[in-house]
Structure formats: C-alpha cells, structure tokens
Amino acid sequence: MTAVLVKGGTVVTSTETLKADVRVENGRIAGVGADLSSHEAHIIDATGKLVLPGGVDVHTHFNLEVGGLKVADGFHEGTRSAACGGTTTIVEHPGFTEDGSITAPIANYRKQAQNNCVTDYALHGVVAKVGENTKDDLAALVREGIPSVKVYMTYAGRLNDEEMIRVLEIMKAEHGLVTVHAENHEVIAELTRRLKDEGRLAPTSHPLSRPGYCEAEAVERMIALSRAAGNAPLYIVHLSTGAGLEAIRRAKAEGLPVYAETCPQYLLLTDDEYAREGDDALKYVLSPPLRKREDCEALWQGLADGSIDTVATDHCSFNLSQKTARGRDNIFACPGGIPGAETRLPLLYSEGVAKGRITLNRFVELVSTAPARIMGLAPAKGDIAPGADADIVILDPERKVTISPETLCHNADYNPYEGFVATGWPETVLLRGEAIIENNEFREREALGRFIERSRFTE
Numbered sequence: 001m002t003a004v005l006v007k008g009g010t011v012v013t014s015t016e017t018l019k020a021d022v023r024v025e026n027g028r029i030a031g032v033g034a035d036l037s038s039h040e041a042h043i044i045d046a047t048g049k050l051v052l053p054g055g056v057d058v059h060t061h062f063n064l065e066v067g068g069l070k071v072a073d074g075f076h077e078g079t080r081s082a083a084c085g086g087t088t089t090i091v092e093h094p095g096f097t098e099d100g101s102i103t104a105p106i107a108n109y110r111k112q113a114q115n116n117c118v119t120d121y122a123l124h125g126v127v128a129k130v131g132e133n134t135k136d137d138l139a140a141l142v143r144e145g146i147p148s149v150k151v152y153m154t155y156a157g158r159l160n161d162e163e164m165i166r167v168l169e170i171m172k173a174e175h176g177l178v179t180v181h182a183e184n185h186e187v188i189a190e191l192t193r194r195l196k197d198e199g200r201l202a203p204t205s206h207p208l209s210r211p212g213y214c215e216a217e218a219v220e221r222m223i224a225l226s227r228a229a230g231n232a233p234l235y236i237v238h239l240s241t242g243a244g245l246e247a248i249r250r251a252k253a254e255g256l257p258v259y260a261e262t263c264p265q266y267l268l269l270t271d272d273e274y275a276r277e278g279d280d281a282l283k284y285v286l287s288p289p290l291r292k293r294e295d296c297e298a299l300w301q302g303l304a305d306g307s308i309d310t311v312a313t314d315h316c317s318f319n320l321s322q323k324t325a326r327g328r329d330n331i332f333a334c335p336g337g338i339p340g341a342e343t344r345l346p347l348l349y350s351e352g353v354a355k356g357r358i359t360l361n362r363f364v365e366l367v368s369t370a371p372a373r374i375m376g377l378a379p380a381k382g383d384i385a386p387g388a389d390a391d392i393v394i395l396d397p398e399r400k401v402t403i404s405p406e407t408l409c410h411n412a413d414y415n416p417y418e419g420f421v422a423t424g425w426p427e428t429v430l431l432r433g434e435a436i437i438e439n440n441e442f443r444e445r446e447a448l449g450r451f452i453e454r455s456r457f458t459e
C-alpha cells in the first residue's frame, strides 16, 4: 500500500485548525505537522483546501424494504453517494421484521453489505418485540460489535413503556446505547383517523397528523423511562422540534446521559413544502414531518450551543415514482423518507459554517467526531490524529454546486434540496488511505468498505 502525503492544506479537527501536512502509511495517519516529507509517497496538493476527518453518518437506511417497497439505493449506491459527499463511515439502521427477530435482520444485512460498500459500515440493531430471548440476543449483538439498538414509539414495531424500560436496562448493563424514534403513536393514530374520516388525504394532512407536540411528549417520556431504567444512556434520533430540544436541554442540565441527533432536513426545510402543487409535495413526505421555521432556528441554536450532539441524515431514498404510485390519492399510504447522505456535509458547511451559524470546528464535531465517539467508532474514526484510520476529506471551500439529481450520484429520481447552491464541496475523499473520490470523480473499482466492529458505550 503506497504512502500518501496530503500537502499544504488546513487541517481541521473538532478542536483545532492548523496549516499542516498529513502523512498516511498503511491506511493510517502516521503524522500531522509542518513540512512533512515521505519517501515515495503519492502527493495530494491540498493548498487552499480544508483537510477534515471523513464524515460519519450514523443514521442511514440504504437497504430498507418496507411494505413490499425497496429504497432506490441499496448498500452500493447508497455508500457511493455518501462518499461523494464526504462521508467515509455509515451506521445503517435495519428495518424491523414482522416476527421481531433481533438476530435475523443483522445476519441478512451483513450478508448484503459484504463486499458491496464503498465506505466503511457498521450496523445498529433493532428491537421490535421484547421476550424471553431479548436479553441474550442483545448481549450477543453487543459482542458482535453492535452496541446500539433502535426502538420505535410508533409504527407496527413499537414497544410499550414497560418494554422500553426493559430494553434500556439490558443495554445499560451491556454498556450499549438505545436510540429511539420518539413520536406519540396513539395521538398520531387518532389524528390520522379524523383526517381520513374527513376525506383530507392531501399532503398538507401529513404534518397535521403528527404535530410537533407528539415528538416533544415522546422525548420527555423516553427520558422518564431512561430514569426508570437507572439513567440508561439514551440517543434521540432525528430530533425535529424546538419543544423536543427543550426537553433534551433540561435532561442534559441535570447531567442525564441523553444525546440528540438532528438531520439537515429539519434545519433547512419547512412544512411549507407540503403546500406545493401536484406531486412535488410528496417529495417531502417523511417522519417526523418537516416543521416550522421557528423549529429550524431552535435546532440551529442547539447545534451551536452543544444541546444537539450529532447531525445524521435518516437517508431513505424512495423514488418520487414510488411515492406517487402509493401516495397521490392518499398521503397516508405514501412511503416516507428522503435521500440525504450525499448533501449532509456540503449543506451543513454551506448553510452552517459559511453563513456563520456554527464554527468550522463545531461542524467537524457534529458530522464526524461526536457521532464516531458516541457510536463507539473512535479513536479509529472521527479525527485526524496519528494512529487514526486515514479517512480524510479534502474540501474545496470555494466550489459551488447547484443541487439536483443530475449533479449528485444517489439513485433516487429527485432531490429534496433541488435548487440549493452549496458553497464548499468535497473534492477528494480517502478511505483508509485509498482515494475513493479524487478530484470530484468517483473511482470505480471493487468496494473497499469493511464492517466495523464498534466498541461498547463508555461515556
């Protein structure tokens, strides 16, 4: 494996910004410093560019199949798309199966991901049923390098409060982390029933059926359940509301082990999108739904002040053609989800750093360092430091890209950020020292991504 020397760039980590070269040997970072040299190294000129640790997206659904519909990407196209946007490690959330098996989706996903991922990859577990085997199955999962599970408070695979406490207790004992989709199921069911009864099946009914208070109540309740489980660590996925954020702030102020993730869609898009004409509004059907401008602003504040820990994507790329086929006449039958892995770093850089909402170091922390640390991928991932994997993004802060399905390499037939102009884009991306993107070109070859066994939760 050839050595690589990234010369002349500005290295940015979650804590430092410095002019430095980065030397890579055997897929790892061997040195960071001024005027490094390396015998027979492949030189990458990073003059005028930012040199960042590779992005870590801890919430993807690249391989999801639900209700007989499969998302457009799959592991290969999904991770290719992530790589094109500067992400080098993903943690995939498998969908739950009807029988609620903990082990079967993992075996199935590991098989499908193997030799098929462009980036490194890891998996979360999912718990859709609690029974006699749950404790042993979760212990085995953690031993397999999967120290986190997702639980749902809504959908068919939801758990009740008692089952939640049980899962929280087990995962705490195993030094694992419970991640949760927090929305109040009963309220959503009742509001949906009323809207259906009134024949209100247009896209504008989607946000009305799952209002922000459903999330805020569920976040608050989940924190109570974590207390009941002896302050078990808790990670709220895709936080979308200012009210939910307030509950998280209160928990953090008490010192409770509560973590929050948000996604670019909740920072940049609002429920105005549901009033679009024709099928366009269906592009924005996802759950939780898009919220109000005030929620976006509250979440930006949460990113800046540290109350939100990570930015992931919940990438779930149903095609518009799939959404219209099921949802044109009935929004409640529309498959939910949007593509987002490829635009996560560029949009957060452009809308966050370039517009002065967050600092450059905070940006790196949110998209790479903190998700790697919380999800047990550190110290190999999430930092530019000697010994870490040489997952490196060289970002051109001047490059402007107008976002559209044509300028991106994801498989979905639309993009929810169409028309956004991102200032700053990853130009070259290294995975363990190998260029997977070079000068804005994807290097087509065998998939280099490896399954990463994650460490237990230690915070």
Ligand SMILES: [Zn+2]
Pocket (backbone or CB within 6 Å): 059, 061, 093, 314
């Ligand atoms: Zn999700």
